[in-house]
Amino acid sequence: MTEVMISLRRSPRKLLERDGHPGPGPGSMAVVMARAGVGKTAFLVGVGLDAMLAGQKVLHISLDGSVDKVRAWYDDILMAMLTTDKKLEHATDIQLAVERRRHIHTYQGDTFTVERLRDAVTMLRDVMHFEPEVILVDDMEVVDRDTTAAIKEVAKEAGAELWMTCQIFRDGPQGEAGHLPPPVDQIEDLTDLAFRLDSYETKNRLHVLKDRDQMLDEDLHILLDPQTHLVTVALGT
Amino acid sequence: MSKDLQRIRNIGISAHIDSGKTTLTERILFYAQKIHAIHDVKGKDGVGATMDHMELERERGITITSASTYVEWKDHHLNVIDTPGHVDFTIEVERALRVLDGAILVLCSVAGVQSQSITVDRQMRRYNVPRIAFINKCDRTGANPERVTAALRDKLNHNAVLMQIPIGLEADFEGVVDLVDMKALYFRGDNGETVEEGPIPAELQEQAEAARSTMLDAASMFSDELLEAALEDAATPEMIYEAVRQGVLSLDLTPVLIGSAYKNKGVQPLLDAVNSYLPSPTDVPIEAVDLDNDNEKVTLTSDADKQTIAYAFKLEDGRYGQLTFVRVYQGTLTKGDTVYRASTGKKIKIGRLVRIHANSMEDIVTASAGDIVGLFGIDCHSGETFLGDGPRLAMTSMHVPDPVISLSVNPVDSKAQTNMSKALQRFTKEDPTFRVRLDIESGETIISGMGELHLEVYVERMKREYAAEVETGAPQVAYREAISRRADFDYVHKKQTGGSGQYARVIGSIEPLETGDYEFVNEVKGGNIPTEYIPACDKGFQSSLEKGRLIGFPVVGVKATLTDGNSHAVDSSDMAFMVASRAAFRQAYQRAKPQILEPIMKVEVEGPSEFQGAIYRTLMQRRGNVLGSTEDGGFARVEAAVPLAEMFGYSTTLRSETQGKAEFTMEFLKYGPAPSDVTEELRKEYGGQITEEDD
Numbered sequence: 001m002t003e004v005m006i007s008l009r010r011s012p013r014k015l016l017e018r019d020g021h022p023g024p025g026p027g028s029m030a031v032v033m034a035r036a037g038v039g040k041t042a043f044l045v046g047v048g049l050d051a052m053l054a055g056q057k058v059l060h061i062s063l064d065g066s067v068d069k070v071r072a073w074y075d076d077i078l079m080a081m082l083t084t085d086k087k088l089e090h091a092t093d094i095q096l097a098v099e100r101r102r103h104i105h106t107y108q109g110d111t112f113t114v115e116r117l118r119d120a121v122t123m124l125r126d127v128m129h130f131e132p133e134v135i136l137v138d139d140m141e142v143v144d145r146d147t148t149a150a151i152k153e154v155a156k157e158a159g160a161e162l163w164m165t166c167q168i169f170r171d172g173p174q175g176e177a178g179h180l181p182p183p184v185d186q187i188e189d190l191t192d193l194a195f196r197l198d199s200y201e202t203k204n205r206l207h208v209l210k211d212r213d214q215m216l217d218e219d220l221h222i223l224l225d226p227q228t229h230l231v232t233v234a235l236g237t
Numbered sequence: 238m239s240k241d242l243q244r245i246r247n248i249g250i251s252a253h254i255d256s257g258k259t260t261l262t263e264r265i266l267f268y269a270q271k272i273h274a275i276h277d278v279k280g281k282d283g284v285g286a287t288m289d290h291m292e293l294e295r296e297r298g299i300t301i302t303s304a305s306t307y308v309e310w311k312d313h314h315l316n317v318i319d320t321p322g323h324v325d326f327t328i329e330v331e332r333a334l335r336v337l338d339g340a341i342l343v344l345c346s347v348a349g350v351q352s353q354s355i356t357v358d359r360q361m362r363r364y365n366v367p368r369i370a371f372i373n374k375c376d377r378t379g380a381n382p383e384r385v386t387a388a389l390r391d392k393l394n395h396n397a398v399l400m401q402i403p404i405g406l407e408a409d410f411e412g413v414v415d416l417v418d419m420k421a422l423y424f425r426g427d428n429g430e431t432v433e434e435g436p437i438p439a440e441l442q443e444q445a446e447a448a449r450s451t452m453l454d455a456a457s458m459f460s461d462e463l464l465e466a467a468l469e470d471a472a473t474p475e476m477i478y479e480a481v482r483q484g485v486l487s488l489d490l491t492p493v494l495i496g497s498a499y500k501n502k503g504v505q506p507l508l509d510a511v512n513s514y515l516p517s518p519t520d521v522p523i524e525a526v527d528l529d530n531d532n533e534k535v536t537l538t539s540d541a542d543k544q545t546i547a548y549a550f551k552l553e554d555g556r557y558g559q560l561t562f563v564r565v566y567q568g569t570l571t572k573g574d575t576v577y578r579a580s581t582g583k584k585i586k587i588g589r590l591v592r593i594h595a596n597s598m599e600d601i602v603t604a605s606a607g608d609i610v611g612l613f614g615i616d617c618h619s620g621e622t623f624l625g626d627g628p629r630l631a632m633t634s635m636h637v638p639d640p641v642i643s644l645s646v647n648p649v650d651s652k653a654q655t656n657m658s659k660a661l662q663r664f665t666k667e668d669p670t671f672r673v674r675l676d677i678e679s680g681e682t683i684i685s686g687m688g689e690l691h692l693e694v695y696v697e698r699m700k701r702e703y704a705a706e707v708e709t710g711a712p713q714v715a716y717r718e719a720i721s722r723r724a725d726f727d728y729v730h731k732k733q734t735g736g737s738g739q740y741a742r743v744i745g746s747i748e749p750l751e752t753g754d755y756e757f758v759n760e761v762k763g764g765n766i767p768t769e770y771i772p773a774c775d776k777g778f779q780s781s782l783e784k785g786r787l788i789g790f791p792v793v794g795v796k797a798t799l800t801d802g803n804s805h806a807v808d809s810s811d812m813a814f815m816v817a818s819r820a821a822f823r824q825a826y827q828r829a830k831p832q833i834l835e836p837i838m839k840v841e842v843e844g845p846s847e848f849q850g851a852i853y854r855t856l857m858q859r860r861g862n863v864l865g866s867t868e869d870g871g872f873a874r875v876e877a878a879v880p881l882a883e884m885f886g887y888s889t890t891l892r893s894e895t896q897g898k899a900e901f902t903m904e905f906l907k908y909g910p911a912p913s914d915v916t917e918e919l920r921k922e923y924g925g926q927i928t929e930e931d932d
Contacts, residue, residue: 064391066391066392066867067864067865067866067867067876068876070865071864071865088751089749089751092909092910096862096909099862099864099878100862103863103865103866104864104865104866105865105866105867105868106865106866106867106868107867107868107869108388108391108392108867108868108869109384109387109388109869111868111869112868116868120866120868123849123850123853126850127850127853127854127857128853128857128863
């Protein structure tokens with residue numbers, strides 16, 4: 001089963017590793033930015049699935065969704081992977097394995113605070129012996145430097161790598177050259193890896209904007225299916 | 238009594254348990270002058286609410302069956318079905334929803350959208366039932382109708398819009414501001430029976446205007462007339478009612494009303510809203526299927542002069558025999574008339590026709606399209622369609638889940654035996670999710686249902702209503718067996734014991750089937766197995782599925798393919814091929830890596846945040862796989878997939894671990910493979926029951 005799961009890894013995360021941009025690593029943070037509707041959640045779910053298929057434990061935090069809604073994202077993208085790879089006969093086992101390596105924690109309304117997140121991580125570790133290696137934070141509407149720094153601290157304490165989504169805007173200030181676009185520029189120094197998703201014809205295209213100390217604007221030549229965010233074409237490969 | 242179809246409302250009241258829907262129904266009956274005193278659920282007067290008419294319900298303070306009643310409100314005729322809240326009884330909710338034209342979704346102003354609200358809402362969506370929401374218990378500490386309205390949008394995807402705002406909240410809850418007429422409503426008198434209008438309190442004026450503007454924006458989407466009028470600040474109440482009604486009918490808008498039924502506030506405006514916004518029988522498209530024409534869909538019209546079509550959605554056993562609740566969809570039911578049962582074509586005569594009011598009734602002569610009434614003296618199952626002369630039509634069947642838990646019931650003496658038979662016959666007719674079978678080996682009667690509580694209630698009812706004293710065995714989970722890989726077979730059945738012998742050879746394979754329980758594929762070429770013996774092979778495989786070889790439970794998800802074989806001109810027979818197929822299945826089964834499947838329940842536990850850890854622990858101890866958790870104010874909701882076998886006695890554990898402050902619901906999620914240690918245990922427990930005779 002492990003072999004089947006590893007062979008299923010089709011998310012851009014695997015290609016990033018190949019292209020010399022490995023994940024942020026424990027205690028570090030990656031930010032995925034895009035305009036509304038381009039597919040940040042699908043991308044994040046792809047990162048989560050990829051980590052779980054590689055045997056890691058994932059804590060998925062949503063600030064604006066029900067557990068069912070987030071689960072449906074995972075189920076749909078996993079089914080798309082299994083269908084593409086013609087491995088549907090393993091669906092039940094893989095789904096179960098994925099469920100055991102994942103915990104979805106959501107906050108309704110304005111109930112999210114970093115303290116609550118820290119409590120949740122502690123409780124998961126102490127009661128459920130669930131120690132996340134990857135923490136995903138989706139739907140955070142306002143980019144707040146202090147909050148982001150505190151979330152990163154929680155991830156560091158847990159020994160997990162952190163992935164966050166962030167919305168950018170077509171209109172409004174474009175920011176300074178050589179820096180991340182607003183509002184992500186506020187957390188530029190906290191960001192270890194930064195990606196931008198752009199809509200490209202009927203696909204989404206991935207750029208890397210920052211990798212550790214280096215500011216970049218590198219087209220990774222990866223085209224992603226906008227629904228599933230599976231890699232459909234790795235250009236130039 | 239008004240009989241104009243436009244003025245009939247067939248409505249249900251659905252909600253999470255303890256949201257106060259029975260209390261609300263009680264107030265509706267009172268304000269519509271159907272009853273003359275209010276008795277509360279678990280009330281101090283010991284009478285209990287009128288709609289909770291079964292003794293057991295009064296004791297437990299929950300509604301188990303859906304009683305029906307009717308009221309007249311402002312020249313409208315309202316048939317009200319009170320539906321149960323516990324998830325174990327959702328078949329009652331589903332049956333009620335099938336015959337309703339609209340519903341009130343009751344929510345608690347403190348707890349908001351709870352797990353059962355989600356289940357009930359999903360069911361309403363399945364049957365396209367337009368609904369309005371009522372946020373109850375606004376007098377409670379922590380009441381927050383705006384938060385609940387937001388949750389209706391976020392969690393249930395409703396385009397929910399407040400039609401009122403509260404005047405005060407919690408202990409200061411005084412009344413509501415009606416955003417359509419822009420006036421304050423107070424509920425005076427001992428029982429809130431006098432609705433007093435007044436100006437909007439000055440401190441709420443600004444808030445009311447903002448809320449009205451939001452409401453108008455939402456309603457304008459359904460009426461160009463209102464849109465234009467609203468721009469010129471000239472929207473009339475009639476325009477708003479019509480626009481909101483259109484939004485409700487198309488299931489695109491959910492008007493939200495607020496109040497406190499227990500404190501007698503906000504119920505009369507809710508009834509006005511039922512009249513204004515929920516559909517009449519003529520507003521809802523009704524489809525039946527033509528049984529003689531390949532189940533082709535036929536659209537019915539609520540026309541009293543057309544072919545009679547009535548649908549039995551509920552049965553109850555009463556003093557005068559079986560009481561059948563029916564909804565008349567088309568035509569007229571008249572006392573003395575003859576109608577036909579769609580399933581059998583059998584004629585039945587309408588002996589007695591009654592209008593039901595909880596546990597009292599009034600005799601009537603005629604019921605026409607749109608009505609919900611009771612019939613006496615008719616023997617039928619629920620789900621039956623009654624027809625007048627014309628095509629053989631049936632209302633579409635309802636979704637009925639398979640039972641997941643069983644219990645043996647043994648009568649203590651012969652009198653109990655007779656009474657138990659009567660009771661079981663009645664219950665299986667009333668409730669399609671409740672099944673009864675006789676276990677041939679043990680001679681015991683086995684009852685099956687949707688959960689522990691579901692079966693407990695029937696055992697109680699046997700004792701109380703039928704004086705059938707029974708002893709029950711331990712609850713047994715409905716396990717399944719399934720194969721996990723393909724295996725080939727080649728089996729020769731040969732027997733020569735004097736006279737004509739038996740000979741059959743079958744070659745082929747069995748493999749897991751992705752969807753469905755069983756599939757048989759015949760790929761035999763060249764007549765190696767004569768065509769006339771193929772059905773016997775199919776039958777042989779099918780009979781092998783009845784009892785798996787691991788623990789004796791049914792085998793599901795098998796595709797059997799027959800590719801070749803052999804026969805003998807004299808010694809081959811149907812019996813020989815059937816025996817050969819059974820033996821071939823047995824031969825291949827072990828190699829096909831069989832596994833035990835156990836029912837997995839989706840369990841949702843809700844409680845104060847400080848008990849989240851305790852909730853996790855109770856689920857982990859029961860092999861629960863926690864799927865996720867949600868924090869909502871001071872509450873936490875944990876969702877988990879837990880094997881049903883581990884859920885016995887969970888309510889007691891949860892109560893003691895959370896000081897009684899958490900509650901849970903569960904529903905069937907899926908069948909999943911049992912882990913190896915559990916498989917071993919189950920094989921030890923049940924394996925001995927597989928005898929050579931099963932071969």
